[in-house]
Amino acid sequence: MATTAAAPPYVSTHEASNTGIWSWLTTVDHKRIGALYLVTALTFFMIGGFEAEIIRAQLMHPNGTLVSADTYNQLFTMHGTTMIFLAVMPLSAAFFNFLIPLQIGARDVAFPRLNAFSYWVYLFGGLFINASWLIGAAPNGGWFGYAPLTTMQFNPGLNIDFWVIGLQILGVSSLAAAFNFITTIINMRAPGMQLMRMPMFTWMAFIVQFLLILAFPVITIALVFLQFDRFFGTQFYELAAGADPLLWQHLFWIFGHPEVYILILPAFGLVSEVLPTFSGKPLFGYPVMVYSGMLIAFLGFGVWAHHMFAVGMGPIADSVFGVTTLLIGIPTGVKIFNWIFTMWGGNVRFTVACKFAIALLALFTIGGISGVMHASPPADLQQTDSYFIVAHFHYVLFGGSMMGIFAGIYYYFPKITGRFLSEKLGNWHFWLTFIGMNLTFFPMHFSGLAGMPRRIYRYDAGQGFDVYNLISSYGAYLLGFATLLFVWNFIRSWRKGAKAGHNPWNAPSLEWSLPSPPPDYNFAAIPTVTSRYPLWDHKGNVVDYHDGDQVKSAKELGIPMPLSTIKPLFTALFMTLMFAGLLFIHKHNWPMAYTFMFGGAAGMVISLYSWLLSPLE
Amino acid sequence: MAPHSRPRRLATAALTAAFVVLVAACAPAHPNSIFHNHTDFNRDVGHLFDILIGLGSFVFLFVETILVVTLIKFRKREGQPAPVHVHGNTKLEILWTAIPAVILAVIAVPTVRTIFKTEAPATADALQVTVTGHQWWWEFQYPQYGITTANELYLPIGRKVNFTLRTADVIHSFWVPELGGKRDLISNHTNYLWFTPDSVTEDVFNGFCAEFCGTSHANMRFKVFTVKPAEFAAWAAHQEQPAVSLIPDTTKAKPGVVAATMPAPTMQVAQAAPATESFVSFPRADIPKYAVPETPIPAGMTFDQSLKGDPVEGQKLISAPTSMCLACHTIKGNPMMQAVLGPNLTHVATRTTIAGGLYPNDAQHLELWIKNARVMKPGVIMNTLGAGQIDPMTGKPTDVGKLTDQQIADIVAYLQTLK
Amino acid sequence: MTHSDTHVSHVDHAALGEVKEHPTWSTYWKVAVILTIITALEVWVYYIPSFVASHLFVPTLLILSALKFAIVVLFYMHLRYDHRLFRALFTGPLIIAMATIVSLLFLFGHLVIHAG
Amino acid sequence: MEHHGHTPTTTGLDNRKVAIWAFIGSECMLFASLISTYLIYKGRSVKGPFPHEVCSPPVCDTVMKPILNIPVTSASTFVLLVSSLAMVLALAAVENADQPKHTLGEKILGNSKLWLFMTALLGTTFLGFQAFEFTSFVHEGLTIRTNLFGSSFFTLTGFHGAHVTAGVLWLLTLLAIDIRRGLKPKDALIVDIAALYWHFVDVVWIAIFTLVYLIH
Numbered sequence A: 001m002a003t004t005a006a007a008p009p010y011v012s013t014h015e016a017s018n019t020g021i022w023s024w025l026t027t028v029d030h031k032r033i034g035a036l037y038l039v040t041a042l043t044f045f046m047i048g049g050f051e052a053e054i055i056r057a058q059l060m061h062p063n064g065t066l067v068s069a070d071t072y073n074q075l076f077t078m079h080g081t082t083m084i085f086l087a088v089m090p091l092s093a094a095f096f097n098f099l100i101p102l103q104i105g106a107r108d109v110a111f112p113r114l115n116a117f118s119y120w121v122y123l124f125g126g127l128f129i130n131a132s133w134l135i136g137a138a139p140n141g142g143w144f145g146y147a148p149l150t151t152m153q154f155n156p157g158l159n160i161d162f163w164v165i166g167l168q169i170l171g172v173s174s175l176a177a178a179f180n181f182i183t184t185i186i187n188m189r190a191p192g193m194q195l196m197r198m199p200m201f202t203w204m205a206f207i208v209q210f211l212l213i214l215a216f217p218v219i220t221i222a223l224v225f226l227q228f229d230r231f232f233g234t235q236f237y238e239l240a241a242g243a244d245p246l247l248w249q250h251l252f253w254i255f256g257h258p259e260v261y262i263l264i265l266p267a268f269g270l271v272s273e274v275l276p277t278f279s280g281k282p283l284f285g286y287p288v289m290v291y292s293g294m295l296i297a298f299l300g301f302g303v304w305a306h307h308m309f310a311v312g313m314g315p316i317a318d319s320v321f322g323v324t325t326l327l328i329g330i331p332t333g334v335k336i337f338n339w340i341f342t343m344w345g346g347n348v349r350f351t352v353a354c355k356f357a358i359a360l361l362a363l364f365t366i367g368g369i370s371g372v373m374h375a376s377p378p379a380d381l382q383q384t385d386s387y388f389i390v391a392h393f394h395y396v397l398f399g400g401s402m403m404g405i406f407a408g409i410y411y412y413f414p415k416i417t418g419r420f421l422s423e424k425l426g427n428w429h430f431w432l433t434f435i436g437m438n439l440t441f442f443p444m445h446f447s448g449l450a451g452m453p454r455r456i457y458r459y460d461a462g463q464g465f466d467v468y469n470l471i472s473s474y475g476a477y478l479l480g481f482a483t484l485l486f487v488w489n490f491i492r493s494w495r496k497g498a499k500a501g502h503n504p505w506n507a508p509s510l511e512w513s514l515p516s517p518p519p520d521y522n523f524a525a526i527p528t529v530t531s532r533y534p535l536w537d538h539k540g541n542v543v544d545y546h547d548g549d550q551v552k553s554a555k556e557l558g559i560p561m562p563l564s565t566i567k568p569l570f571t572a573l574f575m576t577l578m579f580a581g582l583l584f585i586h587k588h589n590w591p592m593a594y595t596f597m598f599g600g601a602a603g604m605v606i607s608l609y610s611w612l613l614s615p616l617e
Numbered sequence B: 001m002a003p004h005s006r007p008r009r010l011a012t013a014a015l016t017a018a019f020v021v022l023v024a025a026c027a028p029a030h031p032n033s034i035f036h037n038h039t040d041f042n043r044d045v046g047h048l049f050d051i052l053i054g055l056g057s058f059v060f061l062f063v064e065t066i067l068v069v070t071l072i073k074f075r076k077r078e079g080q081p082a083p084v085h086v087h088g089n090t091k092l093e094i095l096w097t098a099i100p101a102v103i104l105a106v107i108a109v110p111t112v113r114t115i116f117k118t119e120a121p122a123t124a125d126a127l128q129v130t131v132t133g134h135q136w137w138w139e140f141q142y143p144q145y146g147i148t149t150a151n152e153l154y155l156p157i158g159r160k161v162n163f164t165l166r167t168a169d170v171i172h173s174f175w176v177p178e179l180g181g182k183r184d185l186i187s188n189h190t191n192y193l194w195f196t197p198d199s200v201t202e203d204v205f206n207g208f209c210a211e212f213c214g215t216s217h218a219n220m221r222f223k224v225f226t227v228k229p230a231e232f233a234a235w236a237a238h239q240e241q242p243a244v245s246l247i248p249d250t251t252k253a254k255p256g257v258v259a260a261t262m263p264a265p266t267m268q269v270a271q272a273a274p275a276t277e278s279f280v281s282f283p284r285a286d287i288p289k290y291a292v293p294e295t296p297i298p299a300g301m302t303f304d305q306s307l308k309g310d311p312v313e314g315q316k317l318i319s320a321p322t323s324m325c326l327a328c329h330t331i332k333g334n335p336m337m338q339a340v341l342g343p344n345l346t347h348v349a350t351r352t353t354i355a356g357g358l359y360p361n362d363a364q365h366l367e368l369w370i371k372n373a374r375v376m377k378p379g380v381i382m383n384t385l386g387a388g389q390i391d392p393m394t395g396k397p398t399d400v401g402k403l404t405d406q407q408i409a410d411i412v413a414y415l416q417t418l419k
Numbered sequence C: 001m002t003h004s005d006t007h008v009s010h011v012d013h014a015a016l017g018e019v020k021e022h023p024t025w026s027t028y029w030k031v032a033v034i035l036t037i038i039t040a041l042e043v044w045v046y047y048i049p050s051f052v053a054s055h056l057f058v059p060t061l062l063i064l065s066a067l068k069f070a071i072v073v074l075f076y077m078h079l080r081y082d083h084r085l086f087r088a089l090f091t092g093p094l095i096i097a098m099a100t101i102v103s104l105l106f107l108f109g110h111l112v113i114h115a116g
Numbered sequence D: 001m002e003h004h005g006h007t008p009t010t011t012g013l014d015n016r017k018v019a020i021w022a023f024i025g026s027e028c029m030l031f032a033s034l035i036s037t038y039l040i041y042k043g044r045s046v047k048g049p050f051p052h053e054v055c056s057p058p059v060c061d062t063v064m065k066p067i068l069n070i071p072v073t074s075a076s077t078f079v080l081l082v083s084s085l086a087m088v089l090a091l092a093a094v095e096n097a098d099q100p101k102h103t104l105g106e107k108i109l110g111n112s113k114l115w116l117f118m119t120a121l122l123g124t125t126f127l128g129f130q131a132f133e134f135t136s137f138v139h140e141g142l143t144i145r146t147n148l149f150g151s152s153f154f155t156l157t158g159f160h161g162a163h164v165t166a167g168v169l170w171l172l173t174l175l176a177i178d179i180r181r182g183l184k185p186k187d188a189l190i191v192d193i194a195a196l197y198w199h200f201v202d203v204v205w206i207a208i209f210t211l212v213y214l215i216h
Ligand code: HEA
Pocket: A144, A260, A261, A263, A264, A306, A307, A308, A309, A325, A326, A328, A329, A330, A332, A333, A334, A336, A364, A365, A366, A367, A368, A369, A370, A371, A372, A374, A375, A376, A380, A383, A384, A385, A389, A392, A393, A396, A397, A400, A401, B059, B063, B099, B100, B101, B103, B104
C-alpha cells in the first residue's frame, strides 16, 4: 500500500557478495559498519563488566585477598577506560552509523571509507590497550591518569605507555568519525529534511559530534605531553623542572567533562525516539529538546574544574565552576519533564525498549541529583574521591547511558537484523538489570558518605563499609547474570528471532519506511520530507514500504554504490603499528622501534594515498 | 500490559524496605560518617548537605511520582482512542525551567557563602601542622613545637588547626571524614585547610588518603586524636624530647628506661616529664575498635614469637654504620639516624599503628614489618630486610639487611623503648 | 535554506559555496600589503623600550594580531564571502577555544582580577 | 574524492569543504591547548635559557641572553604571510584557468603551477627558518628536554611546523596533479580546501608570533 505510484520494489538485501569474512573486512556500508561497532562494543562491554565483577568480588568483604593491589589498580583503570572509550562511546557510534543516514534520508554517510577507517582504528586501538593484559602490565593510573603518578618517575613500567598510546589511537577514530557525521548531517539530508525536522536522535548525535571535535584535541595534546615526557624526555609533568600537575588535570577535564555529555546525549537521543513511538504521541516540546541539548553541550565546556574542587583553586574559581555546574541542571531537567509529558496523555506500551527508556528517566534523575550535590564545592569536599562519586557516575552512566543504549538496542534490533529480540528474555533482562543496578550502586551513596574512599583495593573491617559493599557485590553478580541473559537473547535472536516487518513498532521516522534490514542503498528513491513524523503524518512522497513488496538490487535500480575496499583497514592497521613502535623506545630496543614506527608510517601513507586516489564508486 | 506496573512497585517497595532495615541495623556502626559534626568545618558543610539532601529528595520524589503516575494513568488499555498529538506547551515548559532555576539558586547562595568562609585564610592563633604526603604514609610536623611524627595526629580540642599540605611525590588527599576536608596534596603546590575540633571528650578519628596515589593508596591511612589542651601540651612537650639512648656512653642514659623495654603498652616511661601532666600518648585502652587496624598478616609471613629481643643490641644494630635503617629514618638524639625517606622513629612507640595505619604497633607486627615490609605492604620503598626473604619487587631473595630473626627481635625491642 | 535541486546546474559554483562575490586579486594584494604593514608595526613597537614598558604594549600587540588574524580569515579564507554555515563552523569553536585559553590563564594566576 | 558526485548536497556545499571547516574548528582547540600550555609555563622554568627575560647574577648564575631571535622570526613570519598571498593567487589562477590570458601580467597571475610552487617554496623556506632557529637554540643549550620553556616552546612550534610540512606535501601533490593534467576551474574546490588549511596554519602562526615571540 505504497503512498505513491512510483513505489520501488525491493529485493533481498543479502546478496552473495555481501557475506563472508572478506565482505565484512572491506565493507563501507554504514549499516554493516554500525553492526560491527555494535558487536565489538558489546564485547568490550562484557570485558569491562567482567573486570567490574572481579572488583566487586575483591571488595565483597573487608580486607579481600582475591587480587593483589597492583592487579586491582589495573582492573579499575581498565574497567573505567574500557567502559568509557571502548564500550559506551562505540555503542553510541554504532547507532550514529546505523541511524544517521537512515534518519535523514541518505544513501550513506558523507565519507563511507573514512567511516570504515574509524571503525578499524577503534578496533585496533581497543585490542592494543587490552593487549597489555597479556604481558601483565595493564594501565594502572586510573581512567583519568593524573600526572605525576603517570610519569616515568612514578610509573616506569609499560602500563601507562599502553594507555597513552591506546587513547591516542582511539582519539583518531573518534575525530575521524565526528568530521564524517558533521558533514553527513549538514549535507546529506533528503530534500525537505530541515534541521528542525530531524529526528531527535540525529540532533543529539549532531551535537555530540561537535563535543567530540572540540574536546578530543585537548586530550590529544595532554596525552602528547605525557607521551613526549615518557618517550622523549620532555618536562611537561616533570616535578623537578617545576612542572605543575594541575596542567594535566585542567587539560584532562576540559576534555573530560564534555566527554560525559558525549556519553549521555546519544542515549538521550535514543530515548527521545523510543518514548514517542511507544506513547503514540510526538515528542513533547521538540524545539526545546533541541535547544536544551545545545545548551547542555555549550555549558559543558565551562564546568570542567568541578572535578577539581579539592585541589585548592581558590574561592573565586570554586564559586564560578560550582555555579555554572548547577546551571546544567536546568536544561537537563527540561528534558526529563518533556519526556514525561511525552508519555502524558499517550497510550504507553510497555515493551522492553520502552521500559529501559523509562528506567533512564527514573535512574538518570538520581544520578543528576547527586551530580548537583557535587556541584556545591564545600559539600563536594566531603564527596569527592569517595564512593559517593562512584555512585553518581554509575547512575548517570549505567542508569543513563547504558539504559538508553539498551532501549535503543531493543528498539532498533528489528531494523538492524530483521528480527525481534525476545521480549520474554528481555523482560527478565530488564528487571534483573533494574534491580541489580540499584542494588549495586545505591549502597555506594552510603558507603561514600560513611567515609569510604574510592580506588582502594581493600578496606578494614568495622569501618561501616562492610554491609554496603556486600550488597553492592551481590547486586553486581545479579547485573552480570542479567547481562548474560541479554547476550544469550542477542545471539539467539539474531538468527532465530521472530521476523519483524518494516515498521513493527509503528514508529514515525524515515528509517521505519525501509525494509528490515534495509537494502544496501537504503532508499530506492530519495524521499522528500515535509514533516517531522513522516510515517505518522503520511505527508510527502515518503515511500512506506510494506512486507511482500518486491525488492530490487542497487544494480537493477541503477544506484551507484561505493566499492568495498580493504584500504581503510590497512591504513588503520599501519597506523596502530606505527604507534605501537613507541613501546620499543621504552625498552630501548631501537631497531624494533624504528622498524615499527617508520614501517608503520610508510605503510600508512602508502595505503592512505592509494585509498584517496582510488575512486569511491 | 497492566501487570507490569505491579512488579515494579513491588520491587521499589522491597528495595526501600531493605535499605531502611539495613541502615537502621547499621546506623551506629558508621565511625567515619561525614555527618558527625565534630568541627566548625563539618557543621558548615552539614548545613549545605541539609539543603542539598532536602531539595534533592524533593526533586527525586517529585520526578519519580509524576513519572509513576504517568505510567499508571497512561498505560495502554484495550479500546483506547488514539492519543492526541500534542507537540508542546510553552507555559509548562517555562514552568519547569523556572522552578529548577529557583531551586538551584537556593543552593547556589549558601554554597558561595560557605566557599568564602571555609577558604578564607586561617586566623593567626591557629595551631600549625604541616602535612607531607609520601607514598604511602603521612608525615606530620608541628613547626611551632619542632615535632615530626607520622601517621598519627594529636589535636587540642577547641583550638583551630591550620594544615599546610604538601607532598613529597605524587598527589595525595587529606581526608578525615568526621572532621572535615578533603584537600589534595599536590606536587609543587602548597594547600591549606583548617578546622576546629570541638568534641567535648577525647576522641579518635580515622583519616584516609583520598586521591589515588599508586600501589598502596588503599593502605595510606592515618589517625587523629583529639585531646584536652593540657594533654596536648604534655604530648607535645614529650614529643619534642630526643630519644633516650640505651647505650651508656653515647649520651646520658636514664635509669629505669631499660626496665621498661619489654612490651608493656600501658607502662609510663620516666621522662623529662612535662610540668603539668604525664600524658604521653592516647591511652591504648581507650582506643575504640574502629581505630584499631585488623589488616590480616599476608600469607606466609611468620615470626618466631618466642625470641626475646635485647633492646641494647637493637640500638647498636640500628645505628651501626652498616645498618640499613639509617638510610631512611630519623631518630632524634641519634646522630647516625638523620634520614627522612621514611617515617620519623623518634617516638615510634607512642604511636598505636605503623605503616600508614595498616597494622597495630605491637611487637609481632613490627617484627614482620622489618622482616619483609614489601610483603606486608605492597610497593613500599622500605626494603625487604629479613635474611632469605623474597623481595616481591624482584622476585629474588633480598640482598640487603639480611637480618636474622634474633636481630629483628632486638631491633623491635629497641623500637619499643622509643616512647 | 538553499536546496540542492536549485543548484544542480551550477555544481562548480555551488561547490565553492559562494554567496557573495569572490574577492579579486587586487583585494589580495591590498590585503597582503596591510598584513605586512601590521607585522612591521608589531616588530617596530617591540623595539621601543618605553612602549614595551608601558601598559599599552600587550593590548596593542593583541589587537594588532587579532586584526591580522581576522583579515586573513575574512579575505584569504574568504569567510566574508562564503556561506554563513562556515562562519558558524569556525567562529563557534574559535570562541570556545579563546574562552578556554583565557580561563586557563586566570586559573594559573597569569591574569588576576583586580577587585574594585 | 570521497563524495557522491551524483548526489547534490543539502546545502549545495561540497562535503569536503564542510569537513575541512569542521576540521579547522577542531584545530582551534588543539592549538588553544598548546598555546595555553606555553603561556602557563612561561616563566616557570627553574633554569634557563629563557625566552625573553635577561637575567643576571645574583638571580641567575650567569648572564642569560634572551634566546628568541626576533629579527629572524619576523622574516619567517613575513615569508609565511607572503605564502598565503601566493596561495590565494594559486586558487584564483585555478578558478580562472579557462579565461583567455593576453598580457604578461595575466599570464603570470594566471599560472597556477607557478603559484602552487611558490606557496610550497615559501612554506619550505619557513621550515628552513624554523630548522635554523631550532638548531641555533640547541647550540645555545635549549632543547626540548632542557626546561619547561624548551618543552612547551618546541612542542608548540614543532606542532605548527608539522602542520606546515603536511601542507607543503599537500601542495606538492596538487602541483603534481597540475603538472600531469592541469587543474581546471572544476578542480578549484580541491585547491580551495588546501588553501583553507594553508591559511589556517598561517593564522595560527600569527597568534604564535605575537603571543610567543613579541609579548613579554
Ligand atoms: C553520563 C555521564 C555523566 C553525566 C550526564 C553527568 C552529569 C552531571 N555531573 Fe557528573 N560525573 C560523571 C559522569 C556524568 N556526570 C563521571 C564519570 C564523573 C566522575 C569522574 C571520575 O572522577 O572518575 C562525574 C563527576 C562529577 C563531578 C565531580 C565530583 C568529584 O569528583 O568531586 C561533579 C561535580 O560537580 C559532577 C556533576 C554533574 C552534574 C551537575 C551533572 C548534571 O549534568 C546533571 C543534571 C541532571 C539533573 C540535575 C537531573 C534532572 C533534572 C531535573 C529533574 C530538574 C530539577 C533538578 C534540580 C533542580 C536539581 N559530576
